[in-house]
Amino acid sequence: MVLKMKKITVILVIACLLLYLSACGEKEAENDSFKSNVHDDLVEGIKPFYDNGAFASYGDGLLYGQDGLLKVYDFSTKERYVLCGNTNCKHFGNDCAAWFGDNSMGVFGAALYNGKVYYFQKDDKDIKLHSQDVTGEQQKVLYKMDLTDVKVGSYTFVDIVRAIYHNGYVWVEAIYDAIKDKSGNDSVETKVIQGINLETGDRIELSTLPKVVDEDASEYSEIEYIGDGVVIVGNITPLGNNVSREAYILYDIESKSTKEIYKSELISILDEDGNYNGELPELQFFGKYKDKYVCTKYYDENVNGNDGKFDIYLFDTDKKTFELVTDGIDGFPFFENRYSMKSLIDGSKLIYEVSKDDKSEIYYYDLEKNESKLAFTDEKNLKYRLVEETEDKLIFKIYTNVETDSSFNIYTISKEDYLKGKFENKEEFSIK
Numbered sequence: 001m002v003l004k005m006k007k008i009t010v011i012l013v014i015a016c017l018l019l020y021l022s023a024c025g026e027k028e029a030e031n032d033s034f035k036s037n038v039h040d041d042l043v044e045g046i047k048p049f050y051d052n053g054a055f056a057s058y059g060d061g062l063l064y065g066q067d068g069l070l071k072v073y074d075f076s077t078k079e080r081y082v083l084c085g086n087t088n089c090k091h092f093g094n095d096c097a098a099w100f101g102d103n104s105m106g107v108f109g110a111a112l113y114n115g116k117v118y119y120f121q122k123d124d125k126d127i128k129l130h131s132q133d134v135t136g137e138q139q140k141v142l143y144k145m146d147l148t149d150v151k152v153g154s155y156t157f158v159d160i161v162r163a164i165y166h167n168g169y170v171w172v173e174a175i176y177d178a179i180k181d182k183s184g185n186d187s188v189e190t191k192v193i194q195g196i197n198l199e200t201g202d203r204i205e206l207s208t209l210p211k212v213v214d215e216d217a218s219e220y221s222e223i224e225y226i227g228d229g230v231v232i233v234g235n236i237t238p239l240g241n242n243v244s245r246e247a248y249i250l251y252d253i254e255s256k257s258t259k260e261i262y263k264s265e266l267i268s269i270l271d272e273d274g275n276y277n278g279e280l281p282e283l284q285f286f287g288k289y290k291d292k293y294v295c296t297k298y299y300d301e302n303v304n305g306n307d308g309k310f311d312i313y314l315f316d317t318d319k320k321t322f323e324l325v326t327d328g329i330d331g332f333p334f335f336e337n338r339y340s341m342k343s344l345i346d347g348s349k350l351i352y353e354v355s356k357d358d359k360s361e362i363y364y365y366d367l368e369k370n371e372s373k374l375a376f377t378d379e380k381n382l383k384y385r386l387v388e389e390t391e392d393k394l395i396f397k398i399y400t401n402v403e404t405d406s407s408f409n410i411y412t413i414s415k416e417d418y419l420k421g422k423f424e425n426k427e428e429f430s431i432k
């Protein structure tokens with residue numbers, strides 16, 4: 001009898017412990033849960049291609065999807081939250097405001113921006129942009145993009161592939177197919193850049209669909225850089241014979257003015273046998289320092305295989321001059337997520353990689369002091385891949401096996417420790 005009692009007690013204790021643990025693991029979000037959620041007015045929505053945990057930073061934490069729910073990890077409180085404020089909710093299924101398990105787009109494009117949650121949802125008819133507050137209240141459909149019927153000789157909207165939140169807008173790369181025959185199977189893909197105002201739902205088109213739909217290779221546009229109130233768009237026009245031209249257009253969000261800042265041919269990349277193997281832009285933008293844009297410029301006239309080199313410049317878009325920052329070192333900015341991430345830490349320290357035969361050296365260049373310092377020596381295939389910056393931390397990931405496996409773990413580290421290579425002070429954060 002005593003033995004039986006003991007058993008029941010043990011079971012009760014375990015049950016209580018489990019209850020306690022699950023209640024303790026995540027908090028329901030309250031409207032003032034994330035006070036420090038804006039630091040640079042730039043958030044890239046969650047990208048779809050992370051198969052092991054998708055996330056987006058929101059200033060001082062991470063937004064991520066787990067078990068069909070949108071959740072937040074807050075670095076300052078070290079708490080995890082589910083983005084549903086209803087304490088009676090089971091947080092499962094469509095009744096829950098944080099639930100995305102039935103959304104065919106998953107968490108793609110979702111972001112926590114200026115204290116609100118945004119996400120996209122796709123069905124047979126359209127893609128909708130939703131907004132709600134962090135507790136799941138105030139739900140709104142901000143914008144609806146119709147998935148148009150297939151019509152020969154015209155464009156049909158099929159998808160969006162990037163979503164970056166900046167200056168009160170979400171900027172998307174929208175994919176359209178130009179349909180060439182009745183079956184709808186023969187089509188040419190193109191891509192245009194659009195901005196959706198997060199207050200009014202109004203749409204701005206930063207590039208327009210090509211007029212000719214029966215080309216083999218269509219014109220398309222890509223987001224080159226977003227930040228500091230501007231969007232730089234690259235408009236790529238195929239010229240035939242594997243040659244394309246790229247015009248870089250700078251769009252000022254406040255004044256709604258545009259100007260062409262540079263134009264060049266894309267660099268053809270040849271394989272070892274001299275065959276065409278794709279193309280590279282001459283310029284790539286990574287940030288802004290004072291009135292100039294940080295970019296890499298490709299050099300080496302006769303590119304063979306991967307022999308081309310990069311240098312880092314400050315580009316003056318008015319005078320159209322390039323000022324060499326790193327002195328012929330073939331350095332490349334170090335961020336994996338280059339578009340929305342400022343490769344300038346704290347706005348003035350440019351982190352870059354110099355590749356050696358058997359290792360990579362990671363430097364930072366202080367644009368205020370005009371000096372370069374070695375931060376640490378990394379493995380050849382780059383172990384510590386920086387992905388985001390928050391106010392006082394850097395977020396990086398380490399792949400389990402970068403050659404064969406796309407799974408990775410996420411770590412945070414203070415900026416100071418990172419720049420000194422003190423990785424023993426890193427903290428692991430799991431969203432698996």
Ligand SMILES: [Zn+2]
Pocket residue numbers: 084085086089090091092095096097098
């Ligand atoms: Zn819920």
